[in-house]
Amino acid sequence: MAELKERTFIAIKPDGVQRGIIGEVIKRFEMKGFKLVGMKMLHASEDLLMKHYVDLKDRPFFPTLINYMRSGPVVAMVWEGKGVVKTGRVMLGETNPADSKPGTIRGDFCIDVSKNIIHGSDSVESANKEISLWFKDDELVNYSSCAFSWLY
Ligand code: DAT
Ligand code: MG
Numbered sequence: 001m002a003e004l005k006e007r008t009f010i011a012i013k014p015d016g017v018q019r020g021i022i023g024e025v026i027k028r029f030e031m032k033g034f035k036l037v038g039m040k041m042l043h044a045s046e047d048l049l050m051k052h053y054v055d056l057k058d059r060p061f062f063p064t065l066i067n068y069m070r071s072g073p074v075v076a077m078v079w080e081g082k083g084v085v086k087t088g089r090v091m092l093g094e095t096n097p098a099d100s101k102p103g104t105i106r107g108d109f110c111i112d113v114s115k116n117i118i119h120g121s122d123s124v125e126s127a128n129k130e131i132s133l134w135f136k137d138d139e140l141v142n143y144s145s146c147a148f149s150w151l152y
Contacts, residue, residue, distance in 0.1 A: 004152060007037065007078050008085045008121045009130035014072030016117035017041075021109055022075050025118060028091060028105065029079050033151045038078035038131075038140045044069055051133055064114060076134045082152065085127050088120045 010029070012022050030036070044052075049069050056062050079088065093100025093107045097116055100107035110117045121127035131140075 004082050005080060006082060006084050006124060006127075007080045007131060008088045008127045009119070009134060010077045010079055010088060010121075011119040011134075012075040012077075013069060013115075013117050013119060014074060015068075015110070015115045017073055017075060019109070019117070021105075021117055024109070025105060026077075029077075029088075032081075032087070032091070033147065034079040034081040034084050034088075035145050035148075036077060037080045037142075038135050039075065040135075040139065041073050041075050043073050046070060048133065052130065061114065068114065078131055078135060078140060085121055085124050089122060092118055092120045 010025070012025055016022065016025065026036070046066065049066050050057070053062065053065060053069075056065065059065075081087075091105060093104030095106075095116065096113040097106040097110045098113070102108060105118055106116050121130050
């Protein structure tokens, strides 16, 4: 069923990597039941980041945002499962950590909007765009998870 194959793009930003939050993020998505189908660590290029954040190019914080995203390596991931885009956003919390509830990733691990440690796609359409921007087809892995029939 196609709805069980929905995918989202999640990236741990340079501050999340430096602060040792990679494992915690992976743990939360794994424990929820989502399936990891792609993951890599990289220094994102300016070109990639300009494309990724193109919708924000006219915002005053755009140059700071690009510099921040280039300040160290990021961990890029693709997670799969029913409703993963929307649920992923709920798990992340609000854009501004100050508005994020405890129990969310941003609510639990960061303070400032300009250092909010993680990215998650905001719609299925942006997820598809972002996944194809960050990953080649052969970097996404097809496999069946033994948990599948216990989740759905
Ligand atoms: P989100 O990452 O929750 O999808 P967004 O797409 O609106 O939020 O913005 C992308 C990133 O830009 C966000 O994670 C942090 C940064 N940002 C957004 N609004 C900001 C602001 N007012 N000041 C500084 N950085 C901001
Ligand atoms: Mg966004």
